Amino acid sequence: MKVRAMTLKSAIFAGAVFLAGCSTVPTTTATLDQARADYVAASNNPQVASYAPLEFRQASEALDRANRAAADRESLDTIDRLAYVAKQRVATAQEVARAKAAEKEIADAGRQRDRMQLEARTAEAERARREAANANAQVAVAQQQAQDAQAQAAAAQQQAAQLAERSAHLEAILVELHAQKTDRGMVVTIGDVLFATDRAELTPNGVANVRKLAEVMMQNPDRTVLVEGFTDSTGSAAHNQDLSVRRAQAVAQALTSLGVPRERVAMRGYGEAFPVASNDNAANRQLNRRVEIVLSNEGAPIPPRAAMR
């Protein structure tokens, strides 16, 4: 019986130890409330679920332990201690989620940067291609312009050559006709010998000379002629005037009959005026009996004869 009593005493002692370990407490503390609130916030954060599932589970377990301690009415210190650990683990889960989200952002940004750099390079290449095309177009335009200029130069050269040729030809004929250069233009003299004596008809030689002049006129459409007739002082002035007009007329008609337009051919008779030599001997008188053909300078009118000498 003594042993039994001792056994009972032992049991009571054990119960006392048990009670001392787990004294009665309120169901919650400020730290536990805080941990619960933080936990609710974390479970409402989708990033926590996707990026920190392991940490969130550890936080859940820690909170469960704290909640159990509260339900079991363990000591305030115990509940606080467990709640503190739960609170820190909830915060850890949030931070891990934040870190992982940032890391994902970094990866996304890297991809975005690569894409943008590619875009930039593509744009650069496109711009270079456009610039090259523009440059090529400009080169083509410049080449065309150079060709045009060359063609113009060639044409000008050809024209100049034609002009030179024509002018050389004119020169040659005028030399052949013993033309004289004067202020009024080139002057070709058809001498007395090219007319029948005291008459207005041209001899064949005279016609040949006039034909050459007509040829010059045809080749130089910008020039006009003035045909001037003169005589010596023998005979009456009226007769001489008449003869000078008729001879000038004969030459002018010869020119128009050879194709020179009438409006480019003017004529005048001066009778015995403007002698080129004295009328005191036969040779000089023959010099005075003449027709002068004044060939105008290109595009310029023929100035009138100066006042009588």
Add this chain to the structure above:
Amino acid sequence: MDMKSMNLLMRVGAAAAVLSLAACASPEKTPATAAVAVSHNAVDNAVTAGAPELAPEEITAARAKMMRANQALAAKDYKLARELAVQAQADAKLAQAKASSAKANAAADALNEDLRVLRQEVDRANSN
């Protein structure tokens, strides 16, 4: 008291001790030492991650609890040592997570700024 009853008394006492241990998970030396070692490791990791600059409050708390856990170990208060070690570990892990997330967020911000500048340049180049 005969030997038999003495033996019984000892067995009851042992049972009470076991009951007491089961009720409050009274710590022993080995798990407490292990918990302190794990926490020490967690503090080291947090420091490596840059916690002294990026999570000074948490790392200071972790270090203070580590110190107290070591003192409790020396004083053979294994229960307190283990509790403090668990708390220190929670603090250290939070410190490490905060440091990592601060660094990652700073890097993400810098990269986003780079992106913004690059986008501007591309837009400008495209508009030319």
